Amino acid sequence: MNDETPDLPGPRDRVIRWRLVLGGDEADPDDVPLSADDLVRDRALAQLYDGTGRQSGKGKGPRGGGLGRSAPSVNRWLGDIRTYFPSSVVQVMQSDAMDRLGLHQLLLEPETMGAVQPDLNLVTTLVGLNQVIPEHSRATARAVVRAVTDDLEQRLRSRTIQAISGAIDRAARTRRPRHHEIDWRRTIAANLKHYLPEYNTVVPERLFGHARRSRQTQRHIILCIDQSGSMAESVVYSSIFGAVLASVRTVSTRLVAFDTEIVDLTDEIDDPVDVLFGVQLGGGTDINRALAYCQSLIERPEETVLVLISDLYEGGIAEEMLRRANSITDAGTVMIALLALSDSGAPSYDADHAAALAAIGVPAFACTPDQFPELMAAAIEKQDLAQWAAANDITLASAVVDD
Known part of the structure; x- marks a missing residue:
């Protein structure tokens, strides 16, 4: 057996x-x-x-x-x-x-x-016990957690980097390039139908430029993670993706965990184990307060993606949470509400809040770790995320409410 x-x-x-x-x-x-x-x-x-x-x-x-x-x-x-x-x-x-x-x-x-x-279930258990693990056991607990997170990171890293880097490169291209920015190979290939044999030349109807490299950081990503007990698996995967995203040179990544309090774990983002031992699963939930903190981090809204990972059971002021989310999206930031980032499917969640967020342009759905790289690529390129979800057989929370 x-x-x-x-x-x-x-x-x-x-x-x-x-x-x-x-x-x-x-x-x-x-x-x-x-x-x-x-x-x-x-x-x-x-x-x-x-x-x-x-x-x-x-x-x-x-x-x-x-x-x-x-x-x-x-x-x-x-x-x-x-x-x-x-x-x-x-x-x-x-x-x-x-x-x-x-x-x-x-x-x-x-x-x-x-x-x-070591397995994912054991990691979530140890993270939940984090505050009571005695000092003489802490090194062993960290070793167990690291064995699992290293394995998951190895599985997810290359796909994530490839998707994010490709999306940034595509988003950064310009079709009104200066002469020194013209990508001649792409321009000629795209305009071959305009070849004039009598002049032995191609007349370019559209010019394609190389990706602009004027700024090293081209996108800002904020992962805002609900620490409530039901989100344990999502917290584990968020810590891993945070570390992977932090390794992409053209992306600036912030990682924020919250319950009724807020913990900015960006300084530990390079190491998922440090992140996981910095969270405290359980307790209340104040999404509005967390969004207020994340909003204060946004310097260039048009270049920022904010991912709220939460079951949306708000313990704070729900109306203010929705107003703040609306303000964030109105400024040009792409905002997503992930009800779960896990292999376990969508958890119990507040359907009314999910529908209300969808109505102001914040799609709400659950996402598996294997789908997350493509989701982030679509967000960076500012695709219609509702259409992206439908194309990937992901059910939007708002669609469940409408039914």
């Missing part, structure tokens, strides 16, 4: 699998005994899911569920599930152990964290 073991055909293997799912007693026929490996799997499943006295085989008495309250027993259990189950199952079992067995407190021990398979 681990990643290297292929599925075995035949009824015996199916019976064993059902035996492991259902437990002992009547589910444990005499003619299909469990192997030593299957007994380890059976014990691991029982410790997690057996809260009802399921039998561990005939004559062995009831087996009690639970991992105990000591780090060594948890470490043994974590080692067993990593050895005898596929990684996808390990992640589910680790997650269930958080909920069913109160594993959160034991995660504060470095020995336990070192035995856990």
